[in-house]
Amino acid sequence: MYQVNLEDKVALVTGGSRGLGRAMVLGLARAGADVVIASRKLDTCESVAEEVRALGRQALPFAAHAGQMESLDALLEATYQRFGRLDILINNAGTNPVTAPLSDLTPELFQKVFEVNTKGPWYLASRAAPRMAKHGGGSIINVISVAGLKPPAYQGFYAATKSALHALTKVMAAEWASMGVRVNALAPGSFHSDMFDNSAAQLPGFMEGSIAATLQKRVAETDEVLGSVLYLASDMSSFTTGTTLVADGGYLAL
Numbered sequence: 001m002y003q004v005n006l007e008d009k010v011a012l013v014t015g016g017s018r019g020l021g022r023a024m025v026l027g028l029a030r031a032g033a034d035v036v037i038a039s040r041k042l043d044t045c046e047s048v049a050e051e052v053r054a055l056g057r058q059a060l061p062f063a064a065h066a067g068q069m070e071s072l073d074a075l076l077e078a079t080y081q082r083f084g085r086l087d088i089l090i091n092n093a094g095t096n097p098v099t100a101p102l103s104d105l106t107p108e109l110f111q112k113v114f115e116v117n118t119k120g121p122w123y124l125a126s127r128a129a130p131r132m133a134k135h136g137g138g139s140i141i142n143v144i145s146v147a148g149l150k151p152p153a154y155q156g157f158y159a160a161t162k163s164a165l166h167a168l169t170k171v172m173a174a175e176w177a178s179m180g181v182r183v184n185a186l187a188p189g190s191f192h193s194d195m196f197d198n199s200a201a202q203l204p205g206f207m208e209g210s211i212a213a214t215l216q217k218r219v220a221e222t223d224e225v226l227g228s229v230l231y232l233a234s235d236m237s238s239f240t241t242g243t244t245l246v247a248d249g250g251y252l253a254l
């Protein structure tokens with residue numbers, strides 16, 4: 001069987017403290033990578049860093065807000081100071097604080113969701129890519145959502161900001177291919193996490209609707225998305241850039 005080998009690689013995962021991000025951090029570390037774990041709360045990043053160290057890899061926990069550009073500058077600087085390189089960048093941090101009709105939403109909320117889901121990922125990737133290129137290139141993965149490809153009701157800002165990141169992914173891939181930096185989008189369907197549980201708590205029927213909207217008639221666990229992440233992160237996907245890998249239990253097929 002082909003084993004993903006990420007030894008000597010350095011990966012950075014935003015939103016790496018919980019949910020899919022934590023699963024990615026541990027999956028990357030098991031494959032041999034050293035990992036930078038970023039989220040707003042340092043203590044939860046530190047706990048995941050301990051898990052990475054227990055796997056025999058190096059970890060840098062770092063508090064950074066994915067929607068604040070100066071915070072992302074500091075994150076990148078800390079990464080290069082500690083490891084001197086970055087090979088894999090995963091823009092995973094995302095927010096979907098309100099599941100409600102468009103007419104109930106505010107401009108302030110639009111700004112907040114846009115900054116975390118679209119502007120921050122663009123900023124971090126665009127500042128990282130030229131530096132990644134200096135050490136032989138790398139792989140950038142932008143975590144979008146099937147909601148950005150087939151937008152459902154009551155997730156307007158979330159879907160719009162993920163669609164925008166989907167578009168930016170293709171532009172990044174086009175602009176950075178010559179530098180050896182591949183950029184792909186990962187579009188998961190519903191999986192169990194704090195974000196999913198929060199939406200389910202806000203909207204009666206959300207859980208049932210999410211299950212019914214898949215061919216497999218279920219919500220995934222975070223580890224079920226991991227294979228797609230390792231594929232895009234590693235040389236297994238060396239001829240793949242500007243594309244979108246979907247792991248959605250058949251949501252888009254319905």
Ligand SMILES: NC(=O)c1ccc[n+]([C@@H]2O[C@H](COP(=O)([O-])OP(=O)(O)OC[C@H]3O[C@@H](n4cnc5c(N)ncnc54)[C@H](OP(=O)(O)O)[C@@H]3O)[C@@H](O)[C@H]2O)c1
Nearest residue numbers: 015017018019020039040041066094145190191193194195
């Ligand atoms: N759950 C789903 O069903 C689903 C489906 C499709 C796509 N996705 C996408 O998958 C990604 C991960 O989602 P998840 O469900 O694993 O989310 P989650 O369980 O809510 O975890 C979110 C992670 O992002 C961090 N985070 C949140 N806001 C942040 C901010 N402003 N700055 C920095 N870090 C921030 C959180 O840590 P702190 O609180 O410490 O900052 C946490 O580590 C997101 O991009 C999401 O949109 C999720």
